[in-house]
Amino acid sequence: MLLSLAAATVRFGGRPVLDTVDLDVAEHEVVCVLGPSGSGKSTLLRAVAGLQPLDSGRVLLDGRDQAGVPAHRRGVGLMFQDHQLFPQRDVGGNVAFGLRMHGVPKGGRDAEVGQLLELVGLPGAAGRAVAGLSGGEQQRVALARALAPRPRLLMLDEPLGQLDRSLRERLVVELRELFGRLGTTVLAVTHDQGEAFALADRVVVMRDGRIAQSGTPLEVWQRPADEFVARFLGFDNVVPATVADTAADTPWGKLPVPDGSPQGGRPLLVRPAGVRLVASDEGLPCTVTARTFKGTHVTVHLRPRDGGPRLEAACALRDAPEAGAEVGVEFDVAEIVVLG
Numbered sequence: 001m002l003l004s005l006a007a008a009t010v011r012f013g014g015r016p017v018l019d020t021v022d023l024d025v026a027e028h029e030v031v032c033v034l035g036p037s038g039s040g041k042s043t044l045l046r047a048v049a050g051l052q053p054l055d056s057g058r059v060l061l062d063g064r065d066q067a068g069v070p071a072h073r074r075g076v077g078l079m080f081q082d083h084q085l086f087p088q089r090d091v092g093g094n095v096a097f098g099l100r101m102h103g104v105p106k107g108g109r110d111a112e113v114g115q116l117l118e119l120v121g122l123p124g125a126a127g128r129a130v131a132g133l134s135g136g137e138q139q140r141v142a143l144a145r146a147l148a149p150r151p152r153l154l155m156l157d158e159p160l161g162q163l164d165r166s167l168r169e170r171l172v173v174e175l176r177e178l179f180g181r182l183g184t185t186v187l188a189v190t191h192d193q194g195e196a197f198a199l200a201d202r203v204v205v206m207r208d209g210r211i212a213q214s215g216t217p218l219e220v221w222q223r224p225a226d227e228f229v230a231r232f233l234g235f236d237n238v239v240p241a242t243v244a245d246t247a248a249d250t251p252w253g254k255l256p257v258p259d260g261s262p263q264g265g266r267p268l269l270v271r272p273a274g275v276r277l278v279a280s281d282e283g284l285p286c287t288v289t290a291r292t293f294k295g296t297h298v299t300v301h302l303r304p305r306d307g308g309p310r311l312e313a314a315c316a317l318r319d320a321p322e323a324g325a326e327v328g329v330e331f332d333v334a335e336i337v338v339l340g
């Protein structure tokens, strides 16, 4: 393992902000830590970087305990949200700073700066002033600077946090390609699930200083570990249920559940794609309360006519009924998950 945290714990004023966290990151792996504000993501990064001492537990890099090893001797690169470029230096000067820190002699720096700028999609930008760059360009310069010392582990804190959505979506694809090409091992934190899912080989969801779930983006998306993770991912169709065999009693009536589902009283998730709209005299009678345009589909908000929690359906654009329409709802077992 390139990086291992073993029962890593940090307390502020007695309160654990990082609570006995175990986490392994393999070489060449891209891991994204995801979680709400205050869940301990930045503290985790700072602890690995050597900027935050542990109260107990260990951080190991290449199997070596990092206790007492100062930040600049850990061989990890860190890029923060507000990328803090040096405004008085040009682009090349900012990137070269990363090389100087790494002990690259002056003569070799220009060529290397050029290569790094090419890598991040800013060829020939060495002479440009930092103040004249767009947010996305500054972001790339910060990335080139962080990559310059060739850190064995690159850590990114909200790497695309300041940028607008379309730019973020483009950069995230570029980053993923770049990391794949360079074989960079990355530990990134973000509160944006879209970013994490697009960037990561593995997603780690944090809650109150603990790891709520760790898995590939697909695993986490398909099988959220519990109600917290499901809601954090934006799934709102979660209700209490009593599961027996392949059926569940819920406030929406009796629903089918997949074979092998956990039994007994548990929260149950229906992904919006599994809420099928049918004729108003079939299934669960509902009233459409609103529609939200989502680009590729429409989210239809539904209120069951006989009470029970509201629910959301994902609908093709052309099929979405108007607000006020009376519809029936049927549930697709393939989109139902009994949560832990």
Ligand SMILES: Nc1ncnc2c1ncn2[C@@H]1O[C@H](COP(=O)(O)OP(=O)(O)OP(=O)(O)O)[C@@H](O)[C@H]1O
Pocket (backbone or CB within 6 Å): 012, 013, 017, 035, 036, 037, 038, 039, 040, 041, 042, 043, 044, 191
């Ligand atoms: N130096 C500190 N002293 C006291 N409390 C701190 C300190 N640093 C962080 N905290 C607290 O620890 C908790 C976790 O903070 P942290 O920054 O790790 O969370 P986060 O998940 O990165 O949040 P965000 O997404 O908002 O950056 C927060 O409640 C924060 O207020």
